[in-house]
Amino acid sequence: MTELWTTDGTPGGTALVRDIVAGSPSSDPRHFTVWHVFPAVWLEADEAEVFGSGCRGTNGVPVIGWQGVPALGDSTFAVDVENALASFPALLLAGETRTDVVLGGGCTLHPTGPAISLLTIASPAGAASVPVPVPNSTSLVGTELILQWATIDPAGPFLGLAAFSAGLRVRVGSS
Secondary structure (H helix, E strand, C coil), rough: CEEEEECCCCCHHCEEECCCCCCCCCCCCCCCCCCCCCHHHCCCCCEECCCECCECCEEEECCCEEEECCCCCCCEEEEEEEEECCCCEEEEEEEEEEEEEEEEEEEEEEEEEEEEEEEEEECCCCCCCEEECCCCCCHHHEEEEEEEEEEEEECCCCCCCCEEEEEEEEECECC
């Protein structure tokens, strides 16, 4: 069941915030923005936030998301895409900074470079996930990455070749 929960990372500190769609098996909340009272860098906190907008492909705009927490030692952190063209390649682009290069067709490239590109194949449902385990190295605390999916799609607005998701900014935290 997918509902809105809050947690401090422990089983005892996890609680249901609200059953948004009562009686339904799931309200399926996603793509929240993380807010902190103090700047996250002061707290060495982890953050992940979606920004910008993508450009439409065959199945709509590719949707970027994540699993896990971008914190030291989290081997479960992964970056996901939905609405990709079924069984077609999807490319996760990553860079250390954000540039916002307008590509045409309503598409914008967010990561500078990009410095890293990871290729995968979308499932028959048009979804994919790339694991991005976070090493347990304190030198990574505060490191930011800008991520974005480019999905290969002959109906994509970028040169009749691709559709792009919004961007995802990730900051590695210590907990």
